[in-house]
Amino acid sequence: MEKYLSLHFERSTPLGLEEARAQGRYATAETVLRQKAPDEVIEEVKAANLRGRGGAWFPAGVKWSFMPKEPQGPSYLVVNADEGEPGTFKDRQLMEKNPHLLLEGILLASYAIRAHTAYLYIRGEYLASYRALVQAVKEAREARLLGPNLFGTDFHLEVVIHRGAGAYICGEETALLNSLEGRRGEPRPKPPFPAVYGAFGRPTTVNNVETLANVPFILERGARWFRDLGAPTAPGHLLFGLSGPVRRPGVYELPTGTTARELVEEHGGGLIGGKALKAFVPGGASTGFLPADALDVEMDPETLRERGTMLGTGGIIVIPDDVRIVDAARVFSRFFRHETCGQCSPCREGAAWSDRVLARFARGEGHRDDFDLIEDIARGSTRRTICVFPEAFAGPMLSAIRHFRDEFESGVAAPDNPTSVAHQEA
Numbered sequence: 385m386e387k388y389l390s391l392h393f394e395r396s397t398p399l400g401l402e403e404a405r406a407q408g409r410y411a412t413a414e415t416v417l418r419q420k421a422p423d424e425v426i427e428e429v430k431a432a433n434l435r436g437r438g439g440a441w442f443p444a445g446v447k448w449s450f451m452p453k454e455p456q457g458p459s460y461l462v463v464n465a466d467e468g469e470p471g472t473f474k475d476r477q478l479m480e481k482n483p484h485l486l487l488e489g490i491l492l493a494s495y496a497i498r499a500h501t502a503y504l505y506i507r508g509e510y511l512a513s514y515r516a517l518v519q520a521v522k523e524a525r526e527a528r529l530l531g532p533n534l535f536g537t538d539f540h541l542e543v544v545i546h547r548g549a550g551a552y553i554c555g556e557e558t559a560l561l562n563s564l565e566g567r568r569g570e571p572r573p574k575p576p577f578p579a580v581y582g583a584f585g586r587p588t589t590v591n592n593v594e595t596l597a598n599v600p601f602i603l604e605r606g607a608r609w610f611r612d613l614g615a616p617t618a619p620g621h622l623l624f625g626l627s628g629p630v631r632r633p634g635v636y637e638l639p640t641g642t643t644a645r646e647l648v649e650e651h652g653g654g655l656i657g658g659k660a661l662k663a664f665v666p667g668g669a670s671t672g673f674l675p676a677d678a679l680d681v682e683m684d685p686e687t688l689r690e691r692g693t694m695l696g697t698g699g700i701i702v703i704p705d706d707v708r709i710v711d712a713a714r715v716f717s718r719f720f721r722h723e724t725c726g727q728c729s730p731c732r733e734g735a736a737w738s739d740r741v742l743a744r745f746a747r748g749e750g751h752r753d754d755f756d757l758i759e760d761i762a763r764g765s766t767r768r769t770i771c772v773f774p775e776a777f778a779g780p781m782l783s784a785i786r787h788f789r790d791e792f793e794s795g796v797a798a799p800d801n802p803t804s805v806a807h808q809e810a
């Protein structure tokens with residue numbers, strides 16, 4: 385299989401402009417800007433069915449087509465480089481190793497949506513990525529690959545890099561926009577959607593780093609080439625994350641639809657120390673748990689939805705059988721409790737309550753009616769808030785109980801429960 389996204393991931397330093405150009409970077413941007421109209425670019429990306437890699441899998445070309453064709457004033461591209469989802473570390477690789485690929489994607493997307501400023505909102509902790517991007521933008525500006533009259537056309541583009549301050553919610557696109565504007569990082573009610581009222585009240589498209597990194601290849605090789613890769617409903621390659629106690633954790637570029645088993649066993653080399661697999665998280669913390677017997681699942685958004693979960697960011701977290709699911713779920717609930725922005729009370733209270741209940745189970749002090757309470761919290765918080773954060777904290781706890789109820793049963797307090805942790809320890 386020919387890789388295209390991860391070609392330089394083995395490097396210890398970012399690929400500089402000279403090398404990047406020798407590999408063909410910016411050649412596609414030059415051809416496209418000189419020969420294609422913005423709408424032709426949108427049509428090609430639509431035809432490729434490139435779906436967003438930030439977690440929601442919304443078609444990028446369709447999103448771009450919502451932007452005004454004859455803007456009265458500025459439109460913006462905002463690059464989501466917040467990468468806060470636990471288990472996800474693929475945008476970081478792209479930015480640290482191949483920043484000019486992202487810049488070329490930004491150039492092409494900005495041209496398509498008629499934006500002349502692109503804001504790149506980067507997670508504050510990503511210092512190496514930030515430095516690589518600052519250097520790449522400087523190189524591109526000096527080489528007139530950013531700035532006025534690009535490639536002799538009248539298209540101009542500036543890229544502004546903005547560092548976040550370490551809040552998971554700022555990855556949600558409208559919280560990100562608020563944060564970019566210097567406001568509290570709280571999601572905005574939708575509608576209006578960013579294409580109508582985005583950054584600074586102007587039409588805005590928000591795209592994930594990996595989504596944009598695919599764009600130069602689609603425009604160079606064509607929509608048909610892209611559509612032939614991976615799962616028909618979500619084509620292309622995906623940068624899968626693999627973490628947990630496997631022999632070779634890391635980022636793997638594979639077609640969408642690759643099975644979780646291939647990732648864990650072939651590429652990851654299986655679990656260390658001969659451990660057995662108990663469960664795995666298919667695509668970042670908010671996608672919840674699947675049991676080991678689901679390992680043959682094809683990793684594409686539709687198949688995972690049929691399984692009651694999501695592909696999310698494609699960040700697989702492996703859970704070995706010596707870890708209690710209750711404890712794994714508690715790690716996530718503590719994270720979500722900490723990261724709820726607190727704007728909507730069902731989310732603020734729901735995240736805190738679910739963490740308290742999971743902590744009870746983990747201590748072996750669960751109540752018999754805590755099972756109902758968890759269902760209640762999930763019902764009472766999801767679909768009642770400005771963003772989908774409650775879905776993110778409800779998924780892990782509900783799936784943990786669905787697939788591993790016996791482990792929760794043993795977390796119910798003694799003395800009425802002979803299998804409880806507390807009973808056994810007494």
Ligand SMILES: Cc1cc2nc3c(=O)[nH]c(=O)nc-3n(C[C@H](O)[C@H](O)[C@H](O)COP(=O)(O)O)c2cc1C
Pocket residue numbers: 435436437438439440441442444464465466467468469552553554555556557558590591592593595596771772773776
């Ligand atoms: C709580 C929450 C956190 C999110 N974090 C990120 C993130 O860190 N990076 C990202 O690209 N998208 C994140 N998203 C998704 C974005 O809202 C948005 O869908 C995405 O940036 C759009 O880009 P795409 O269409 O290219 O995938 C998050 C969504 C939610 C609800």
